[in-house]
Amino acid sequence: MTSLAINEEANIPIPAINADALLTKCHELLDELEKFQAFLLQEKKEHTVQLRQFRNSVVSELKSLEKLAQADPNAERTIHTLRSSNLPFYNAVWTAAKSCRGLVLFNKRFYWDTPAGRPVNGGPKPRRKRSALVDIVAEDGELWIKVSTITESRLLFEKAKAGWEELDSDSDTEGEQQDGRRIVAEGADPVLANNEDYGSDDEDDDRVELLKIAEDLHRAAKKVHIRYRHPRILFILPKITEGHNSAVDTILAEIRATGATVQSAAVPLPSDTSTNGTSVDHDNEASAALTTNFSRLLVDPLAYLTSTLNIDCTILLALVSDLSHSTLDPSPTLHRAIRRQIDLEASEKLLPSSLYPAMAGRDLICTSLAAKRMREIVEQIGTPSERLRTELLLGEGETGVGKTPAQLRADFAKASEYAVPEDWRLPIRVEDGVYDLSALPPVAKRVKEELTEINRSVFFYGWTRGWTTVSSNRTVAKLIEGVVESKGEEGDVGPIVWLCATARSLVGKEKGRH
Numbered sequence: 001m002t003s004l005a006i007n008e009e010a011n012i013p014i015p016a017i018n019a020d021a022l023l024t025k026c027h028e029l030l031d032e033l034e035k036f037q038a039f040l041l042q043e044k045k046e047h048t049v050q051l052r053q054f055r056n057s058v059v060s061e062l063k064s065l066e067k068l069a070q071a072d073p074n075a076e077r078t079i080h081t082l083r084s085s086n087l088p089f090y091n092a093v094w095t096a097a098k099s100c101r102g103l104v105l106f107n108k109r110f111y112w113d114t115p116a117g118r119p120v121n122g123g124p125k126p127r128r129k130r131s132a133l134v135d136i137v138a139e140d141g142e143l144w145i146k147v148s149t150i151t152e153s154r155l156l157f158e159k160a161k162a163g164w165e166e167l168d169s170d171s172d173t174e175g176e177q178q179d180g181r182r183i184v185a186e187g188a189d190p191v192l193a194n195n196e197d198y199g200s201d202d203e204d205d206d207r208v209e210l211l212k213i214a215e216d217l218h219r220a221a222k223k224v225h226i227r228y229r230h231p232r233i234l235f236i237l238p239k240i241t242e243g244h245n246s247a248v249d250t251i252l253a254e255i256r257a258t259g260a261t262v263q264s265a266a267v268p269l270p271s272d273t274s275t276n277g278t279s280v281d282h283d284n285e286a287s288a289a290l291t292t293n294f295s296r297l298l299v300d301p302l303a304y305l306t307s308t309l310n311i312d313c314t315i316l317l318a319l320v321s322d323l324s325h326s327t328l329d330p331s332p333t334l335h336r337a338i339r340r341q342i343d344l345e346a347s348e349k350l351l352p353s354s355l356y357p358a359m360a361g362r363d364l365i366c367t368s369l370a371a372k373r374m375r376e377i378v379e380q381i382g383t384p385s386e387r388l389r390t391e392l393l394l395g396e397g398e399t400g401v402g403k404t405p406a407q408l409r410a411d412f413a414k415a416s417e418y419a420v421p422e423d424w425r426l427p428i429r430v431e432d433g434v435y436d437l438s439a440l441p442p443v444a445k446r447v448k449e450e451l452t453e454i455n456r457s458v459f460f461y462g463w464t465r466g467w468t469t470v471s472s473n474r475t476v477a478k479l480i481e482g483v484v485e486s487k488g489e490e491g492d493v494g495p496i497v498w499l500c501a502t503a504r505s506l507v508g509k510e511k512g513r514h
Contacts, residue, residue: 017082019069026062026087029094033058039294048299050105057107058090093135093147096236100138100145102299108134110144110220132216140299141226146217147236148210152248155240158208159247210235214255225485227304228493233260240264301358305498308363310462311428312471313454315355316366316374318504320382320389324350325416328507337505344502352418354500358470360421365467367433369457381508389415395427433457435464443488447480463495472503 033055040046065085071078097103111131136145207215214235221230235255242249242264252262318324323341330339348354366374371394378390391397392412400408408426413419437444440463448456455476462469471477477497484494 017079017085019065019071019073019078019082022082022085022087023062023065023069025091026058026065029087029091030055030058030062032094036294036297043295043298045298049103049297050108054090054093054106057086061086061090089147089149092149092236092238095238096145096147097136097138098293098297100136100143101296102138102140102142102303103297104137104141104299106136108137110134110224112216112219112223130216130219132213132220134217134220137231140303142229142231143234144217144221144231145234145236146213147238148213149239150210150237151239152241152245155208155210155251156245156247158210159251162208208251208254211251211254211258214258214260217260218258225481227496228481228484233258235260235262237262237264301354304468304496305358305362306466306468306496308365308465308467309359309498310458310465310467310469311364311366311370312458312469312473313366313370313373314472314503315470315500316370316393316428317377317506318350318472318500319355319393320374320378320386320506321504322383322386322507323504324355325385325389325418327417334507335505338507341502341504345504348502349418350500350502350504351416355470356418356421356424358498359424361423362425364425364428365431366428367457367461368430369433369454371430373454377506382506383508385415386506386508393426393428394430400427431461433461435460439464441484441488441492443484443492443494446487447483447494450479450483451476459495459497462497466496468496468498470498470500472500474499 033051036049037046037051037055040049040051064081065087068078068082073079093106097106109131111129113130133146134144135147137143138145214233217233221233224231237252240248240252242252242262252264255262322328323338323345327346328342330342332339334342344350375390378387382390388399389412391400392403392408392415394400395403395408399411403411405426409420409422409424412426435457437448437460440460444460444463448460451459455473458471459469459476459480477499480494480497484492488494
């Protein structure tokens with residue numbers, strides 16, 4: 001017979017929580033996390049998802065449950081500690097994460113203001129730095145997810161406690177502190193209750209905790225820009241069913257009023273691997289399917305590419321450089337930057353791993369100024385093979401004029417160690433690069449003041465046409481972002497830029513030449 005605890009406030013029997021059952025579920029969760037880590041290592045993507053802190057939290061919970069499994073199951077302290085276990089929350093977070101695309105990190109705190117400084121001459125302590133904790137950052141940073149396992153009854157109790165309405169005397173009450181850990185009332189979210197910001201005595205203390213978190217997330221998101229926009233906020237509430245209680249629905253409406261989206265238990269997670277949010281039981285077949293679907297959780301590096309790509313001069317040079325097409329000896333006579341690029345190419349082939357996948361199947365253009373600058377550099381220091389590739393890339397000169405795209409690709413492949421995609425659309429079309437400044441937001445004038453003529457030609461042309469500009473010029477790309485975000489109006493969007501992680505110079509850059 002299942003042993004029962006008694007909710008003294010409501011005089012309702014509560015089924016006791018089995019430590020061994022929680023321990024089993026915790027092992028299963030940790031097993032999935034370790035499989036995901038192994039997958040990231042296998043794909044050389046271990047640095048793309050910050051999983052360590054979340055995994056460490058699960059490991060800490062596992063150790064706690066192992067101790068509780070050895071304790072007296074009928075002891076009041078054991079029962080309270082099991083009831084306040086964070087495991088259901090961690091399971092809910094991982095279930096939510098598996099429904100996402102473009103995972104970036106877990107358990108990240110974002111700040112929206114800074115403290116006034118240190119107290120002077122024994123004066124009052126400055127207000128601490130205000131922040132909001134995000135459980136999951138997904139969609140390459142564009143989506144912030146907050147998960148809460150709070151129940152409807154607990155939410156109603158908090159609403160009454162905040163003075164919104166009176167509840168009957170059978171409402172839950174929050175437990176007292178014990179051994180530095182809050183004893184959580186039945187149905188409360190143990191992670192919220194043990195959060196450093198929970199119950200803080202600030203100006204929002206008369207609001208329901210979940211609503212305060214929504215407001216804090218809204219404030220924090222306003223300080224962050226991802227591709228010129230603020231992150232969207234999603235609340236996932238697996239133990240709340242919308243439409244059953246008008247008071248609960250009112251709270252959810254208040255959360256939505258902050259700009260957040262709310263996903264309750266009535267709305268299933270959009271994933272073929274979702275669970276009920278409290279366990280992660282899988283048979284062998286389901287576990288294999290989960291491993292197969294790990295790839296969908298990663299950031300798609302090609303997600304923001306348009307059907308036509310605007311190619312910057314830095315990428316034009318990378319496409320023809322000997323460094324990108326062959327294995328070279330890092331001779332001491334070469335410039336230090338060239339030797340470093342040779343080492344990078346040896347570990348990660350730029351064309352087959354990055355540029356070809358990005359360009360294949362898309363129309364390619366460059367501005368006349370970008371093409372002119374590229375020709376000048378090639379004529380000055382380019383090797384014969386780099387000059388040959390330049391003519392093939394642009395469809396000009398003795399080796400490029402008059403050839404079909406298929407012929408250009410075939411000849412280009414002969415001048416490279418790597419295969420050329422059949423849908424790589426050569427030649428790159430050279431366009432005048434004329435742009436209409438009046439078609440852009442007013443902040444474009446501020447951006448223009450910061451750029452050289454060739455960079456204005458490249459980035460403004462892509463901006464006005466709505467095309468992604470492919471570049472390895474991180475300095476200029478970040479400068480443009482900074483000006484648009486700091487000097488522009490809310491909602492202003494700058495040029496779409498796809499940054500190549502590494503650059504390639506022409507091999508003719510000798511040691512000592514800068």
